[in-house]
Structures are given as C-alpha cells and as structure tokens.
Amino acid sequence: MTGKQKNMLTRIIVSFILYAGVLALGKTGVTEQFSGTWLYFLLFLIPYGIIGWDIVYKAVRGIINGQVFDENFLMTIATFGAFGVGEYSEAVAVMLFYQVGELFQNYAVTRSRQSITELMDICPEYANIEENGELRRVDPDDVEVGAVIVVKAGERVPLDGVVVSGTSMVDTSALTGESVPRGVSAGSEIISGCVNGSGLLRVKVTKTFDDSTVARILELVENASSKKARVENFITRFARYYTPAVVLAAVVLAVVPPVLLGGSFGEWIRRACIFLVISCPCALVISVPLSFFGGIGAASRIGVLVKGSNYLEALSQLDTIVFDKTGTLTKGEFCVAGIYPENMGTGELLELAALAENYSSHPVAESIRQAYRESCEKGDTPDVSRLGEVREISGRGICAIIDKDEVLAGNGKLMEEHGISYRKCEEIGTIIYLSRAGKFAGSILIADSVKDHAEEAVRKLKESGVRRTVMLTGDRREVGEAVAGKLGLDEVHAELLPADKVERVEKLLGELPDNKKLAFVGDGINDAPVLTRADIGIAMGSMGSDAAIEAADVVLMDDDPAKIARVVKIAVKTMHIVRQNIIFALGVKALVLLLGAFGMANMWEAVFADVGVSVIAILNAMRALRAK
C-alpha cells in the first residue's frame, strides 16, 4: 500500500468507529428525543466529515473548473440529498462504503499495474566500464558504440553487443519467453535485456542504448496502450453520454413524479440520489483497458510483442492466416534433412560424407559437417588420419581416398560418370550421393528444414478456429507444395515475386467473411509491404531485425510460429473478459437503476453497483494477465 492508501485506510477506520458510536447512541435511546433534531444531525456530520471532506472539496473545486459530472460531485449531491431527506445514517454509510470501494479499486489497479510492469522489467540500470583495472558503473545511456563493457554473473546485459571474451549461459526469458538458457562465447552476438547466468563477459557495444533491443521493446510496449481497440473507443464514447443521461434521468425522477402525482419530494429525491451514485462509468472505463493491458502483458510474457489492443482484438477474430515460407515456417538455413544409407548404418554414411567433405568450403559441406558434429556426443571432428588424397571435381562433387577406398560424394552426374548404379532420391532439395570403392553407399538430403514447431503451429491454429491457412513463397512449386503438404496447410501459392504476394493477400482479404481478420506471418526481410497490408502483420523478431519490428503489428521474439496460436488464445480470452465486464457492469447498473426508479433499491445497492462492480470487474480483468 502506498502512503496515500494507508492514510485513507486510517480515515475509514476512524470514521467507521465514530459512525458505529453514533448509531449505537441512537439505539440506546439516549438521543431519542434528539432524533430528527440538529444535534443528531451534527453527530452524524462528524464521521461524514472525516470520511468525505475531500470528496466535497474536490466537488466544489470541480464545479469551479467547470467539471460538473465528475464522481466527486455526484457523490456529494447524492449524500447531501440523503441528509436533506433525513436519512442521516444512510448518507454517512454511503460515503463510507464508497471510500472503501475506491480504496480497494485504487489498490487493485496499483497492484495490477505493478504486476504488469514487472513483466516488462527488462530495463538495465547501469553498465560496468573497466577503467585502469577498476570497474565503474555508468548510465547505459552514456556508453558509446565500440566501448567494452563488463557484465558480471547475474547482471542484466545493458546494451547490444558482441562478446569479446568469456563464456556463459544467458537467460533470454524476459525477451523471448524461452526458458532454456543460451550459450555464448567470444564472437557471439548478445542482446540487451538478457541476464548473464554464470561467467564474466566482456562485451563490445554495437548499438547505443536508444537503439538497443531493450529500449526498442519498452518503447513498443508503452505505445501499445495508445492504439486502442474498437471496444475501448466504444466505451470512451459511451461514458461521455452515459453520465449526463443518468444525471438527467435523476433530475426528472426527482421532480416530475411528485409534481404530477403529488406526494412528498423526499421519497423521489432519495430515488434520484440512487441514480446519481450509479451514474459513474468507472467500472467500464477502468476494466476494459486493464483487460487489454493484461492481455498484452500475458503475450509479452511468452515472448510475443503485441503493438496495440486493436491488434489483440483483431487476433481474436482471426480467420485466415498467410505464411511466408523461408525463415517463417522453415529455418531459412540449409541442413541435413535426411540420410538414406545403402548397406551401412546412418552414422557410418554421415561419417563418410563428413570425411569426404572435410576440406570443402561449400555450404553443403558445412551442413554435412554440422550434422556430423551434432550426431557425435562430444562434437568431434572426423578422424582425418583416415583421409588420403582429396580432389574436388567442379560441378560434380568430391573424390576422396578414405581408408584406402575411393569415396565419391556429389550429384547424380558424378555417379553416372563413374558408372555407379545409384538409387535416385525423390525428395525435394539438394541430394548428395555417395559411393565407396565403386559401390553405391547411399544418399544424403540437404534441405531448408521445417522449423521444429511449424507443424504444431498450423495444427494449433486450426484448433483455435482459424479456417484457412495459406502459404506464399517465391520458391519453386514442388518445394512449396512439399512443405505445405508436410505441415498440413490448406493452400500454397508458389513462385511469387514480392509484388505478387501483396496481390495475393489483397485477394484473400477480399474473400474474408464479415468481422473476420487476416494475418500475415513473415520474417520481414522482403515482405514489409505485405506485413502492412494485412490486418495483422506478424513478424519474426529474430532478435533485432529492425525492419520486421518496425513494419509488424505483432512480433514473435524467438521466431517460433507456434507462439501464434498461443497469442490467439490469449486474445480470445482477453476479449471474453472484456465482454464479460461490459455485460456485467452494464447489467448490474441497469438492474439497480430500474429497481431504484421503482423504489425497490436502496443506497447500499447503488454503491455496490458503482464501486463494487468496479472492483469485481478489475479482478476479472486481471485474469487476462494470467492467460496462457
């Protein structure tokens, strides 16, 4: 609790005790003869003054400033009205209950704001600079590009840079939602916001603080709340008319029935006061943005940046999702996708290939060596002592002597030229055929491999209600269709130029049902126009691809397409909560207004309809933060 809130709590307690005292005095009969007298009234004024002086003060100040319809004014009129019609105890009770509600509401909002900002607590406070062998703490803002900073174990990396020396495991979870730490060593790029897990790192700064990842992310998240969803704008507009309308209704209620029907003004004024208490739209005005804020917070916790509540709203209506292929569904890098040995083990074939390709600088050779290193537990290089003479045959492949046998590794032509009968591999990609001592040994498929979670991503999206999944690619038709088939995508359009992609997306946009949205997922490299054209542009953040982060509405920090389905789930849940809150708040208010008009509701219920509903709506809104 803040000091202000503690202060309020004290006032509530003191006022409550005094109020109970005066009430008890009334019950014992001591003041019976005073009932309805000035003294009785004055006694109630004491707790009222303690609890409500600031409200009355603010109301007066509001009127001077021309702010007629604010909450303070309405509460003042309502309680003065109650005093006026002789309901002293009710007047105090209403003010007391109102303040309790306000305090609780204030507390809940402070807490939720804290828990949301804690999630985004990635801002480093200092950077260590080494000077004459001593470490000095400086503001990250003051560190220049090219300077070398020191990051100790447990510290947050303050600026983007390249590791100069040291090895460590860094925790990127605050940025990507990925809980497995990443290993870094000299030469690795490191981004700000990560936490250094173990060793001491020296990092050469490559970006100023304002350009580094942390500053950019914070900027995005802070701006997110200024892009409002349709519902939010609706609520703001609604609030503008709601209060004056209810106040007007209260005036009518206080004057018209007694004049027309005769009878006392007192009862009708009491009913009008009930209207005034309910006329504040706070429950809606607070809880709707809070729900969205919570939803955006929940998304950033799993490493997805949503740049505005409008996009969260759009995600909940996702109908068609269009993927770019390379870098989005596939890794965009070549690696061994299949090993098909003939009369030998997979490991043996891979080792043979790795040996033969040991000295080659061709990307295919690199990916084979990479696969071999990964297949060996110790990450060994192949035993080169087995290797004899190696010849590179341009446009064909390699001829190497391994264990005194002649080993050929290359394309089909190489096999044919050496008269080796080989089994043709029908897979899509680059295929390396191998032979040993004149006999076919098998083939290795090198392809741009599909991301680990790509299939799951498509499946989960379909489960979450996405009707149409489309892939656009500039790649060859057969490659595109192979990938789409493997992932279970509904449609694929291949051999497209970047301009064709925009055209395709526009056509798909035209085919959307009403109130449904289209998202485009790309790596942002040459699809920025498509990202902006789609209702929701989702980009692979890829740890610092600036163009993508700029152009997109939603950024996947760790490039994992499976996160899209999760963020859709969060969006749907957030929208549920928003709708619940709107219906609940308006429902209760309408009900109490109706009951109040017919004299069936009292002040207590009115205060509940005001602050009680707010508190419940806020608590409900907080569920959005915990959406998974």
Next chain:
Amino acid sequence: MKKKFKLTDLDCANCAAKMEAGIKKIDGVKDASVSFMTQKMMIEADDDRFDEIMKEVVAVCRKVEPDCIINM
C-alpha cells in the same frame, strides 16, 4: 515533435479519458494520449509552439484532475 511525460497521482480512468479529449482539442496538438495504465502522457505537437502548447496542456489537466502532476 513527440514527447512523453510521466504522470503522478492520476487516480481515475475517466479523468484520463477526459484529459486526452481536452488535450486533443488544443490548437497545434496533432495527437495525444493519456494512459491511465502506464501513467504516461504522449503529446505530438508543432515544434515551434511546443512550450506554449504544454502550458495549455497543464491547464487542461489541472482542470480535470487538480491532484495530477505532470513530470516535465
């Protein structure tokens, strides 16, 4: 020019909405947002008249929520 300010003691969400509407009406303000959640205000206005405009902004905010302080 776009500028951001931190707000202290912005206690009611409806006031934030009112402030935002009021600031947007000021002559020379291109865009403005008052976020109750982040307790921040963003103002985009003409460069040469920025200081003048800020004075008006302060006046508008004082009218709506006198307790709220703009940290400049």
